[in-house]
Amino acid sequence: MRILIWIKENLLGSKTDILITLISAYFIYFISSLFFNFVFTTDWTLIQVNRKILLVGLFPEEQLWRIWTVFSIFSILISATIGYLYKLKLKNSIFYITILSIPFFIFTTLNLLFNILIILFFSIISYTAFYYFKKNQKKIISRILLFSWIVFLPSLFFILVLFGGPKVTLWGGFFVNLILAVIAIIAGFPLGVFLALGRASSYNVIKLVSIVFIETFRGAPLIAWLFFAWFVLPNFLPNLFSLNDINLVIRAMIVLSLFSSAYIAEVIRGGLQSIPKGQKEAATALGLSSIKELIFIVLPQAIRVVIPAVVSTFIAIFKDTSLVFILGITDLLRVGRLIPEQQQEFYGKSIETLLVVALLFWVVSIVLSQVSRSIEERLNVSN
Amino acid sequence: MISSLFKQLKSETTTRKKIEVLKNDKSFRKFFIQFIFSIFMLFFLFYLISRAFSLELGFGHLSSRAGFGLSHSFIIEYTSNDSRWGAYFTGVINTIRVSLVGIFLATFLGVIMGLARLSKNFLISKISAGYVEFLRNTPLLVQIIFWQLVLLQLPQISNALTFGGVSVWSNRGILLPIISSVENGSLWVLILLISLIVTLFIRSYLHKYKEENVKIFSPNLLSIIFFLITVIVSYFILGIDLRSDVPTLEINEYGTYIQSGGFVLTPEFSAILFALVLYTGTFITEIVRGSIQSLPVGQTEAAQALGLSTYQRITLVILPQALRSIIPPLTNQYLNLTKNSSLSVAIAYPDVFMVSRTIMNNAGHALPMLFLILSTYLSLSLLISLIMNLLNRRVTRIGT
Numbered sequence: 071m072r073i074l075i076w077i078k079e080n081l082l083g084s085k086t087d088i089l090i091t092l093i094s095a096y097f098i099y100f101i102s103s104l105f106f107n108f109v110f111t112t113d114w115t116l117i118q119v120n121r122k123i124l125l126v127g128l129f130p131e132e133q134l135w136r137i138w139t140v141f142s143i144f145s146i147l148i149s150a151t152i153g154y155l156y157k158l159k160l161k162n163s164i165f166y167i168t169i170l171s172i173p174f175f176i177f178t179t180l181n182l183l184f185n186i187l188i189i190l191f192f193s194i195i196s197y198t199a200f201y202y203f204k205k206n207q208k209k210i211i212s213r214i215l216l217f218s219w220i221v222f223l224p225s226l227f228f229i230l231v232l233f234g235g236p237k238v239t240l241w242g243g244f245f246v247n248l249i250l251a252v253i254a255i256i257a258g259f260p261l262g263v264f265l266a267l268g269r270a271s272s273y274n275v276i277k278l279v280s281i282v283f284i285e286t287f288r289g290a291p292l293i294a295w296l297f298f299a300w301f302v303l304p305n306f307l308p309n310l311f312s313l314n315d316i317n318l319v320i321r322a323m324i325v326l327s328l329f330s331s332a333y334i335a336e337v338i339r340g341g342l343q344s345i346p347k348g349q350k351e352a353a354t355a356l357g358l359s360s361i362k363e364l365i366f367i368v369l370p371q372a373i374r375v376v377i378p379a380v381v382s383t384f385i386a387i388f389k390d391t392s393l394v395f396i397l398g399i400t401d402l403l404r405v406g407r408l409i410p411e412q413q414q415e416f417y418g419k420s421i422e423t424l425l426v427v428a429l430l431f432w433v434v435s436i437v438l439s440q441v442s443r444s445i446e447e448r449l450n451v452s453n
Numbered sequence: 454m455i456s457s458l459f460k461q462l463k464s465e466t467t468t469r470k471k472i473e474v475l476k477n478d479k480s481f482r483k484f485f486i487q488f489i490f491s492i493f494m495l496f497f498l499f500y501l502i503s504r505a506f507s508l509e510l511g512f513g514h515l516s517s518r519a520g521f522g523l524s525h526s527f528i529i530e531y532t533s534n535d536s537r538w539g540a541y542f543t544g545v546i547n548t549i550r551v552s553l554v555g556i557f558l559a560t561f562l563g564v565i566m567g568l569a570r571l572s573k574n575f576l577i578s579k580i581s582a583g584y585v586e587f588l589r590n591t592p593l594l595v596q597i598i599f600w601q602l603v604l605l606q607l608p609q610i611s612n613a614l615t616f617g618g619v620s621v622w623s624n625r626g627i628l629l630p631i632i633s634s635v636e637n638g639s640l641w642v643l644i645l646l647i648s649l650i651v652t653l654f655i656r657s658y659l660h661k662y663k664e665e666n667v668k669i670f671s672p673n674l675l676s677i678i679f680f681l682i683t684v685i686v687s688y689f690i691l692g693i694d695l696r697s698d699v700p701t702l703e704i705n706e707y708g709t710y711i712q713s714g715g716f717v718l719t720p721e722f723s724a725i726l727f728a729l730v731l732y733t734g735t736f737i738t739e740i741v742r743g744s745i746q747s748l749p750v751g752q753t754e755a756a757q758a759l760g761l762s763t764y765q766r767i768t769l770v771i772l773p774q775a776l777r778s779i780i781p782p783l784t785n786q787y788l789n790l791t792k793n794s795s796l797s798v799a800i801a802y803p804d805v806f807m808v809s810r811t812i813m814n815n816a817g818h819a820l821p822m823l824f825l826i827l828s829t830y831l832s833l834s835l836l837i838s839l840i841m842n843l844l845n846r847r848v849t850r851i852g853t
Contacts, residue, residue: 435590
């Protein structure tokens with residue numbers, strides 16, 4: 071009975087409602103039949119055969135342990151941070167598990183299952199450990215966390231490169247997109263904070279330089295800046311340490327970081343403007359120096375307010391890493407385009423690979439946007 | 454300020470005390486930090502400029518013959534014998550064309566979907582939610598390539614879909630029937646658009662006069678008469694000869710298929726347009742939804758209590774108020790759309806970026822070309838911001 075009432079209220083309220091319901095039902099039927107027809111009639115062996123190439127490109131098989139190490143350290147750190155920062159709601163965790171299981175089922179073979187389960191096990195342990203210990207020893211735990219982030223982030227890069235690591239030219243697949251995004255975010259965020267502070271500062275020269283930097287980078291599309299990295303940037307780098315013929319991937323990293331810092335700066339500027347004047351006056355009245363005022367009063371509040379918007383910017387940066395396709399870097403999109411062109415048995419199956427490429431990007435972005443949404447809800451509650 | 458500082462400095466005798474005075478003076482500290490910073494910046498700038506001189510500079514190469522053809526040209530005709538400037542301006546016009554059409558369609562789609570998202574109807578609200586969640590979270594470049602691949606899946610020209618002879622759909626493009634003129638057709642359409650905008654301005658001014666109790670004949674009728682006059686005058690001056698233009702598909706004596714006539718939507722243009730509209734539409738949907746949700750519920754209830762229909766409620770009460778918070782983020786999306794149109798380089802639609810890229814390949818001069826690209830997009834952005842700011846000023850004035 072309640073179902074009938076619900077249907078009457080939500081689908082068949084008035085004449086126009088009935089019409090809209092009919093049209094939408096047909097539309098849903100049309101799209102889903104198109105989609106499921108395609109998915110169930112296609113031969114997906116091309117994905118199974120090319121699993122490794124899609125994920126890591128031509129990365130040498132015997133060096134894959136580097137990526138596994140980086141991946142496991144990173145996921146353990148992330149889960150520790152989540153455990154420290156907040157409690158996962160049941161509804162959200164079910165959402166994350168459902169979404170993340172999609173690529174898990176597509177890309178995991180029996181050999182890899184063992185590795186993945188170990189990583190999962192340790193991530194859950196670190197999550198629970200940090201979640202329970204933070205109640206008693208918040209100060210020590212927060213210091214451990216901060217310390218491990220500062221130590222591990224550079225070391226992740228060294229694990230990939232140093233001690234006979236494969237050349238950067240061999241990096242490929244989804245791995246390149248992820249690492250480009252991570253580097254651009256990690257380098258872009260502090261730079262963005264500095265630029266935002268510079269733009270809001272009363273020092274006119276610093277303000278001018280920040281504005282010029284931000285507006286030039288925001289003025290042209292990212293692809294123009296990537297071409298800048300391709301053709302012009304080597305000329306502007308100093309000759310020391312053969313810096314002027316570094317790999318295109320590294321150059322793309324530099325430009326992506328600068329580009330994202332300009333966007334992050336604009337987001338953080340919004341946060342700086344939202345802080346009431348009274349806060350600064352109170353800090354001055356307490357006798358804090360201007361640097362202390364910035365670090366302990368202004369910045370924490372400003373960044374807190376804009377965290378959801380910053381995560382949205384991160385998503386945009388992550389999606390934008392697919393543009394390196396145009397430079398000829400073998401990222402996920404390029405691999406997805408090359409497979410049907412170069413492997414004879416899969417000739418012409420471009421749409422199939424493109425859908426899997428889109429799926430991988432979609433999974434990461436949707437998880438991040440859900441994170442941003444739950445942070446936003448928490449902020450709204452605490453305000 | 455400065456004179457008192459000097460006085461203080463003179464009164465101190467030892468150097469250490471003088472430094473102490475300078476240290477404690479706020480305005481001096483400010484000046485000093487900025488001075489050091491600008492010296493540092495000047496050195497950096499000097500370094501960059503000295504490096505830039507080792508590159509090819511100057512725009513002289515743009516005056517020589519281009520030597521490459523472009524698949525799309527609009528309003529101004531372009532051949533490979535024209536100069537590179539000609540190619541560049543063709544690219545600019547192609548960018549403006551795809552962005553302008555994209556902005557209109559994306560706004561339309563976004564507003565519809567934003568309203569649908571808030572609809573009480575369960576199905577249509579979920580369609581809108583699904584649309585946003587799927588298309589917003591995949592990269593635009595993937596979507597552009599996807600639409601190109603889909604359009605290339607259309608049948609070959611030899612068995613094109615003709616829909617009873619009114620249009621031709623094949624993997625060479627979609628040809629739609631249209632009413633057109635032999636000569637000056639696109640120029641006339643342009644004049645019509647401009648005179649439409651001018652008419653809208655005239656109408657708003659006449660309305661303002663009417664509000665100030667100046668006796669004036671109906672402003673709406675006057676502006677319609679003005680519009681009709683410009684239409685008819687330009688019709689005769691340009692010698693427009695309107696006729697229906699139905700696309701045809703023929704086989705010539707060598708057995709090749711020739712398609713002609715109609716309004717041509719090439720696969721490249723359609724792919725970039727579809728992708729831009731669908732992608733930007735998701736963001737506009739969220740903007741519209743957020744702005745409407747932030748309105749107090751009382752507005753909807755009051756409109757219902759007044760007995761307004763759903764359509765009247767949305768167009769007269771909800772949207773005009775929501776527009777105030779919609780327009781600033783909407784401007785941002787328009788700028789993004791214009792900049793994102795540069796991704797058409799991936800599917801060879803000759804926009805300004807792709808043309809500049811070709812010139813860079815042929816003639817080098819990467820830095821000046823990048824500078825040209827930067828200034829082109831900057832001026833397009835400024836133009837859009839200017840128009841949207843004017844609109845914003847108008848919208849925020851309503852009801853205040």
